[in-house]
Amino acid sequence: MALLDSINLVIQxxxxxxxxxxxxxxxxxxxxxFLTILFLFSIVSWLLSDxxxxxxxxxxxxxxxxLAANELGECAMFLLLSTAIxxxxxKEEQISVFAACFASIFxxxxxxxxxxxxxxxxxxxxxxISLFGLLSTFLQICEEKKxxxxxxxxxxxxxxxxxxxxxxxxxxxHSIFIRILEDISYLIxxxxxxxxxVLAVSYMRRKVKTKPFLLSIAAFLCGVFGIYMSPGIxxxxxxxxxxxxxxxxxxxxxxxxxxxxxx
Numbered sequence: 001m002a003l004l005d006s007i008n009l010v011i012q013x014x015x016x017x018x019x020x021x022x023x024x025x026x027x028x029x030x031x032x033x034f035l036t037i038l039f040l041f042s043i044v045s046w047l048l049s050d051x052x053x054x055x056x057x058x059x060x061x062x063x064x065x066x067l068a069a070n071e072l073g074e075c076a077m078f079l080l081l082s083t084a085i086x087x088x089x090x091k092e093e094q095i096s097v098f099a100a101c102f103a104s105i106f107x108x109x110x111x112x113x114x115x116x117x118x119x120x121x122x123x124x125x126x127x128x129i130s131l132f133g134l135l136s137t138f139l140q141i142c143e144e145k146k147x148x149x150x151x152x153x154x155x156x157x158x159x160x161x162x163x164x165x166x167x168x169x170x171x172x173x174h175s176i177f178i179r180i181l182e183d184i185s186y187l188i189x190x191x192x193x194x195x196x197x198v199l200a201v202s203y204m205r206r207k208v209k210t211k212p213f214l215l216s217i218a219a220f221l222c223g224v225f226g227i228y229m230s231p232g233i234x235x236x237x238x239x240x241x242x243x244x245x246x247x248x249x250x251x252x253x254x255x256x257x258x259x260x261x262x263x
Contacts, residue, residue, distance in 0.1 A: 004236050009054055012243040016047040019250045032257040038084035039253055042077045046246070049073030071123045075130040082134040085217065088141045088210065098153055099139035102160070107132040109164045110225060116171060131224070138217055147214070159188050167229055186234045189226035193219050193241045200248055204255065213252035219245040 023040040027033060049070040056070070111128030115121055142148050148156075163185045170182035196219035203212040223242030230238055 004233075005239075006054070008236055008239050008243070009050060012239070012246070013047065013050050013054065015243055015247055016043055016050065019043050019246065020047065022250060022254075026254060026257060029258060032087075035084055035087055035253065036257050038080050039249070042080035042084065043246070043250075045073045045076040045080060049077065071127060075126055078127075078130040078134040081217070082130075082137045085141060085214070086137055088145075088214075089137070090144050093140075093144050096140050096143040098148065099136055099143050102153075102157065103132055103136035103139055106160050106164070107135060110228065113164070113167055113171070114228060131221075135221060138214070138221065142214060145210070145214070147211070159192065163188050163229075186226070186230055186238075189222060189230070189238060190234075190241070192222040193226065193238065193245065196222060197241070197244060197248060200252060204252060209255065213249070213256055216245055216248040216252045220249060 020040065020043055023036060023043060026036050027040070049072075052070040052073065107128050110131075111124050114124040114128070118124060139148070166181040166185035170178050170185075196215050200212045200215035200219065203215065220242060223238055223245050226238040227235060227242060
């Protein structure tokens with residue numbers, strides 16, 4: 001499994017390098033320089049986190065990793081992405097109660113689980129805060145763009161509730177039934193990532209603007225939360241899907257910033 005993790009990581013590093021080079025070129029052709037620069041910096045932060053992880057794994061394989069460059073890189077990535085997409089927010093729009101409550105409860109619940117699993121209070125809280133910033137900004141934008149219908153909110157809330165509940169149960173109880181519930185939680189995450197990727201591609205093919213970019217971020221967010229709570233082969237699969245979401249974010253942001261006549 002360690003070998004598969006390393007292969008996944010190397011592939012992701014190569015893909016991120018491609019995205020960085022393509023994003024630099026996009027700066028010369030695109031209209032929205034602010035969005036492109038922030039996106040580029042977020043991908044650079046992601047790459048630095050991966051490179052540190054790879055170096056640590058090669059030099060000190062199997063050792064416990066303290067709060068270090070990879071954690072800072074991931075937090076920077078989340079905050080930069082949050083700032084990048086904030087351009088889509090309507091400053092006159094009231095704060096969405098659903099966005100604020102969902103982002104708060106879900107990130108706090110995840111952070112609590114991370115602390116229980118790792119015992120590393122500082123890095124888990126810092127990471128939780130940065131993810132809250134991205135998730136709350138993302139949900140606020142989706143709310144303003146009428147992407148969060150009532151049934152969507154219900155499905156999101158129930159899915160999040162059961163994922164957290166099943167993960168918490170599997171932390172304290174070990175039985176065949178609880179193991180099944182844990183596997184169901186991974187299936188929910190996997191289904192969410194795949195669903196958002198497929199939906200983003202579908203909107204891209206229909207040449208819809210903004211929605212594909214936001215949906216690719218939704219896939220990325222689901223992948224990140226999934227990576228932080230999954231082990232073994234599940235981790236490898238969700239990690240690979242998150243790499244796909246990263247490429248999709250670039251392809252969709254490219255449509256956002258390029259003039260229509262040069263796409």
